[in-house]
Amino acid sequence: MTNPIEITRILFEDFQPQTIHLFYAFGYSAIAIFIYGTYTQIRKYRRGKDDGSWGELLHRFWDMAKTMGSHRTLVRRDKKAGRAHGLIFFGFVLLFIGTSTITLEYDILEPLFGIKFWYGNFYLWFSLVLDIAGFGLILGLIYMMYRRKWLNLPKLSYARLDRQPGDPDFDRPQYRREDWAFLWSFILIGITGFVLEATRLVWLSGRPSVWDYRMWSPIGAALAHLMQGLGMTSEGASAFRPSLWWFHGLLSLTFIALIPRTKIKHIFTAAASLMFKDPLAGRRLPRVPDDQKNAGYKAITDLTWKNLLHLDACTKCGRCQEACPANAVGAPLSPRDVILSLREFANNALNKKELPKEAELDIHGKDVGQVFMETLWSCRTCLACVEICPVAVEHVPIIVQMRRHLVEQGEMEPLLEKTLQTIHKSGNSFGESKRKRAAWAKDLSFEIKDARLDPVDILWFVGDYASFDPRNQKVTQAFAKLMNAAGVDFGLLFEGEMNAGNDVRRVGEEGLYEYLATSNIQSLSDCDFNSIVTTDPHSYNTIRNEYPDFGGSYEIQHYSTVVKKLLEDGKLKLKKKLDYRVTFHDPCHLGRFNKGYDAPRDIIKMLGCDLVDMGRNRDNSFCCGAGGGRIWIPDPVGTVKPSQNRMNEAGTIEGLQVFVVSCPKDLTMFEDALKTSGYEGKFIVRELIELIDECMDYPEEILEKEVVAEIE
Amino acid sequence: MKILVAVKQVAALDEDFEIRADKKDVDEEFLLFDLNEWDDFSLEEAMRIKEESPDTEIEVVVVSIGPDRVDESLRKCLAKGADRAIRVWDDAVEGSDTVAIGKMLAEVVKKEAPDMVFAGVQSSDQSHASTGIAMAAYLGLPHAAVVADLKYSPGANKATIRRELEGGILQEVEIACPAVLTIQLGINKPRYASLRGIKQAAAKPIEAWSLGDIGMSASDVGEGSAMSRVRRMYVPEKGRAQMIEGTIAQQAARIIEIIKEFKGA
Ligand SMILES: Cc1cc2nc3c(=O)[nH]c(=O)nc-3n(C[C@H](O)[C@H](O)[C@@H](O)COP(=O)(O)OP(=O)(O)OC[C@H]3O[C@@H](n4cnc5c(N)ncnc54)[C@H](O)[C@@H]3O)c2cc1C
Ligand code: SF4
Numbered sequence: 001m002t003n004p005i006e007i008t009r010i011l012f013e014d015f016q017p018q019t020i021h022l023f024y025a026f027g028y029s030a031i032a033i034f035i036y037g038t039y040t041q042i043r044k045y046r047r048g049k050d051d052g053s054w055g056e057l058l059h060r061f062w063d064m065a066k067t068m069g070s071h072r073t074l075v076r077r078d079k080k081a082g083r084a085h086g087l088i089f090f091g092f093v094l095l096f097i098g099t100s101t102i103t104l105e106y107d108i109l110e111p112l113f114g115i116k117f118w119y120g121n122f123y124l125w126f127s128l129v130l131d132i133a134g135f136g137l138i139l140g141l142i143y144m145m146y147r148r149k150w151l152n153l154p155k156l157s158y159a160r161l162d163r164q165p166g167d168p169d170f171d172r173p174q175y176r177r178e179d180w181a182f183l184w185s186f187i188l189i190g191i192t193g194f195v196l197e198a199t200r201l202v203w204l205s206g207r208p209s210v211w212d213y214r215m216w217s218p219i220g221a222a223l224a225h226l227m228q229g230l231g232m233t234s235e236g237a238s239a240f241r242p243s244l245w246w247f248h249g250l251l252s253l254t255f256i257a258l259i260p261r262t263k264i265k266h267i268f269t270a271a272a273s274l275m276f277k278d279p280l281a282g283r284r285l286p287r288v289p290d291d292q293k294n295a296g297y298k299a300i301t302d303l304t305w306k307n308l309l310h311l312d313a314c315t316k317c318g319r320c321q322e323a324c325p326a327n328a329v330g331a332p333l334s335p336r337d338v339i340l341s342l343r344e345f346a347n348n349a350l351n352k353k354e355l356p357k358e359a360e361l362d363i364h365g366k367d368v369g370q371v372f373m374e375t376l377w378s379c380r381t382c383l384a385c386v387e388i389c390p391v392a393v394e395h396v397p398i399i400v401q402m403r404r405h406l407v408e409q410g411e412m413e414p415l416l417e418k419t420l421q422t423i424h425k426s427g428n429s430f431g432e433s434k435r436k437r438a439a440w441a442k443d444l445s446f447e448i449k450d451a452r453l454d455p456v457d458i459l460w461f462v463g464d465y466a467s468f469d470p471r472n473q474k475v476t477q478a479f480a481k482l483m484n485a486a487g488v489d490f491g492l493l494f495e496g497e498m499n500a501g502n503d504v505r506r507v508g509e510e511g512l513y514e515y516l517a518t519s520n521i522q523s524l525s526d527c528d529f530n531s532i533v534t535t536d537p538h539s540y541n542t543i544r545n546e547y548p549d550f551g552g553s554y555e556i557q558h559y560s561t562v563v564k565k566l567l568e569d570g571k572l573k574l575k576k577k578l579d580y581r582v583t584f585h586d587p588c589h590l591g592r593f594n595k596g597y598d599a600p601r602d603i604i605k606m607l608g609c610d611l612v613d614m615g616r617n618r619d620n621s622f623c624c625g626a627g628g629g630r631i632w633i634p635d636p637v638g639t640v641k642p643s644q645n646r647m648n649e650a651g652t653i654e655g656l657q658v659f660v661v662s663c664p665k666d667l668t669m670f671e672d673a674l675k676t677s678g679y680e681g682k683f684i685v686r687e688l689i690e691l692i693d694e695c696m697d698y699p700e701e702i703l704e705k706e707v708v709a710e711i712e
Numbered sequence: 713m714k715i716l717v718a719v720k721q722v723a724a725l726d727e728d729f730e731i732r733a734d735k736k737d738v739d740e741e742f743l744l745f746d747l748n749e750w751d752d753f754s755l756e757e758a759m760r761i762k763e764e765s766p767d768t769e770i771e772v773v774v775v776s777i778g779p780d781r782v783d784e785s786l787r788k789c790l791a792k793g794a795d796r797a798i799r800v801w802d803d804a805v806e807g808s809d810t811v812a813i814g815k816m817l818a819e820v821v822k823k824e825a826p827d828m829v830f831a832g833v834q835s836s837d838q839s840h841a842s843t844g845i846a847m848a849a850y851l852g853l854p855h856a857a858v859v860a861d862l863k864y865s866p867g868a869n870k871a872t873i874r875r876e877l878e879g880g881i882l883q884e885v886e887i888a889c890p891a892v893l894t895i896q897l898g899i900n901k902p903r904y905a906s907l908r909g910i911k912q913a914a915a916k917p918i919e920a921w922s923l924g925d926i927g928m929s930a931s932d933v934g935e936g937s938a939m940s941r942v943r944r945m946y947v948p949e950k951g952r953a954q955m956i957e958g959t960i961a962q963q964a965a966r967i968i969e970i971i972k973e974f975k976g977a
């Protein structure tokens with residue numbers, strides 16, 4: 001039996017002292033380069049504006065650790081890549097801990113305190129774990145190489161929709177080179193590590209304390225046997241070892257030195273980005289301080305340090321681009337490229353010792369690294385990008401901040417400008433008289449309470465589309481009948497209600513938003529009610545998440561939750577069941593924004609319908625194209641609209657009868673798309689309220705029903 | 713170097729409006745007030761001249777004759793970049809005709825001594841198209857109406873303009889400056905005044921002038937001195953036009969019905 005103290009690896013065995021010193025010199029230089037690089041990165045972030053995300057650091061750290069530990073965000077919608085990354089990540093972490101353990105003993109504990117632990121059983125287990133880790137690392141890297149080379153994934157292409165071939169930043173070959181350099185150097189470090197291990201085994205095959213325990217490093221042992229089989233002797237191994245040792249060592253040190261300057265830095269930036277993640281990103285947009293002269297982002301230095309950090313966290317995985325509805329229909333927008341353009345801009349402008357002149361910091365324009373206004377206006381603020389980003393990049397707040405600048409400059413579509421002026425003048429986007437807001441209620445056989453005069457249990461915030469759009473007014477009336485039939489004590493604000501401002505804010509007209517929000521909060525504060533209900537997910541989002549910043553905290557529910565409860569409590573009774581085959585489109589502002597995925601589906605099932613989800617559902621729902629104020633900006637003629645893209649998806653469901661929506665804008669967008677994409681007569685678009693209405697049996701009928709008649 | 717821009721707050725009708733009890737105007741409760749559309753363009757033209765010559769100091773002054781509520785429109789002008797705003801008012805001005813308003817504006821111009829004066833071609837509520845020209849007459853300054861294009865270097869003693877005539881014809885005219893130009897829609901693309909900009913402009917003062925400040929008195933203005941007066945405002949009898957409602961199919965059916973009725977089938 002060998003003495004456990006001998007079962008170890010003798011570091012720098014057979015090395016000349018000068019050689020060891022030389023190696024240390026390289027090591028310290030690598031660390032110095034690393035530290036300087038880190039310093040320049042931190043200096044870059046510090047050139048951004050303040051951000052209030054410093055609170056609850058422990059909690060944030062724990063959340064980040066859980067996300068990284070579970071690799072939850074990485075396996076989402078791309079299991080294979082996520083798992084391969086897991087192998088690389090955990091492999092790397094273990095190898096890093098391993099190396100640090102050696103340093104801990106060799107450079108700190110032993111010279112200072114004479115403590116040694118890296119021998120015997122500990123050493124053997126250590127070898128085994130690291131062997132497995134290294135093997136996983138290499139497997140993961142091989143899969144990633146295969147994926148990049150042979151899978152031809154569109155999301156990994158760097159060609160851009162917002163640039164033309166021939167433009168200097170069209171497909172950015174330097175990114176491809178960096179990707180491959182990264183993969184090759186990483187895998188070479190792994191492979192040379194194993195070969196080195198095997199060479200040592202062959203070299204010391206005569207020493208029982210090494211050779212007898214070789215199976216604790218199984219990969220190394222297998223390689224050693226292979227090398228012996230190929231005729232390598234102990235002397236041969238001894239001669240071959242030094243050059244390989246240096247190659248492996250220098251490559252590893254270069255790798256470390258370059259972390260802050262290359263994509264490898266995502267190890268740190270992604271972790272930090274996850275840690276400073278804002279759970280309300282995009283749902284609650286940042287306020288513009290009252291004393292700030294100009295709203296929005298004009299210069300790169302207008303971004304907060306957190307924004308700048310997000311830019312560096314992006315790993316170019318392309319998942320956001322893949323989920324982006326604007327990108328899917330060929331609009332000149334990829335959320336990834338917005339982030340990467342700004343990152344390049346920041347690296348050019350903010351990594352220098354001195355900050356360049358003001359004029360050179362402008363992030364809007366047509367130059368390399370600048371973002372086109374067409375790009376910014378293409379965004380639907382649907383949050384698909386923010387939702388899927390594995391490293392918590394928050395694209396939408398940056399896009400909206402940049403739009404705020406465009407709005408101040410008046411750089412927007414004339415039609416959008418008109419709409420904003422109309423909203424300012426009349427309080428609604430339809431340019432209708434305030435007096436007409438509740439005109440739809442006139443046709444009802446019962447009176448709706450005026451919440452400004454009488455206390456009510458539930459205040460119904462109707463929203464513009466549900467109030468003024470003739471098609472949606474029918475739904476609005478149907479909902480009023482439902483509430484009335486269920487005996488709910490509810491009322492309206494009548495002309496006291498204004499456009500809730502959700503989309504105005506997402507357009508970037510912050511001043512108008514503040515005006516609308518504060519006016520509505522004023523109206524609401526004059527009423528006596530317990531909670532708010534709305535059929536409009538856009539109003540729902542801003543009242544729920546953004547009004548609190550302006551002093552209006554209310555309990556608000558989307559109608560689906562309210563109706564579900566009324567049905568469960570038996571306050572609403574279904575007089576018949578429906579047997580339609582239906583699919584459900586999650587509205588962005590109800591689903592992704594506020595996680596209201598289940599209530600509408602539960603109701604659909606209660607109605608007896610056969611619900612078949614589309615491929616892109618729930619958090620991966622595909623925006624109808626109307627978000628972010630795009631409902632006021634016409635899509636270019638001749639292109640497929642996001643709503644048509646969605647219709648085509650629904651069209652693949654066999655025997656589909658009804659495409660169910662639960663958002664007024666969705667009803668408008670999809671009824672239009674149904675016609676323009678050729679599905680008219682195949683299935684119909686209905687608001688969920690209309691389906692519920694179909695199952696009701698009111699004593700007096702006010703509205704004709706067309707639903708049944710139209711289904712073949 | 714100074715450019716003076718006369719701007720007016722005009723009224724638009726809200727839906728379902730009512731005529732005032734004296735039948736001479738619409739009840740103000742049903743009016744929505746905003747800056748005259750033409751004035752957006754003339755202010756923009758002044759701003760363009762200012763911004764295209766960053767080395768010359770150019771002051772853009774907006775002037776309006778009207779009551780307190782006009783401040784809101786003036787603030788919008790300040791938000792768009794005007795340097796100063798002047799509002800002239802006295803309750804006696806109520807009921808003035810365009811000639812009296814032109815005279816008042818002329819007095820303001822005399823005090824301010826600008827190098828260039830802009831007014832809108834007409835206002836969207838009253839459409840007299842005479843205020844700017846009346847002002848020019850009182851000032852004895854060269855004037856041109858319906859200007860669709862302007863070439864003018866700040867401070868120059870002449871400008872080249874293109875006037876819009878009937879039938880899409882343009883007339884190129886050289887005019888001595890200072891001059892009064894009435895600006896036509898479409899001469900430029902007016903900028904958007906963001907609400908934050910308007911709010912911030914609230915901090916800029918609006919100079920409130922009285923009749924006395926421009927050397928006039930109540931007897932010079934108002935209904936009494938007007939050369940015309942409103943006798944009656946009314947909604948003419950409806951014509952035969954009607955809106956056909958319903959689904960496309962219902963609408964088509966109704967149209968067929970009407971055609972048949974006319975044909976007497
Ligand atoms: C805001 C406002 C409120 C008024 N309120 C009343 C009222 O309540 N009762 C009443 O009897 N009279 C009122 N007047 C005065 C008067 O009836 C009108 O101003 C009249 O002179 C305008 O004629 P017009 O609209 O046809 O202008 P036009 O002759 O068509 O000319 C339009 C152009 O002239 C200039 N212009 C016209 N009027 C003014 C002005 N007042 N100030 C500066 N530039 C001007 C602008 O450049 C405008 O684009 C008011 C005027 C204003 C501006
Ligand atoms: S919010 Fe939606 S439309 Fe905008 S960039 Fe993200 S995915 Fe694209």
Ligand code: SF4
Nearest residue numbers: 314315317318320389
């Ligand atoms: S922003 Fe996020 S999702 Fe988009 S490419 Fe970068 S890392 Fe991937």
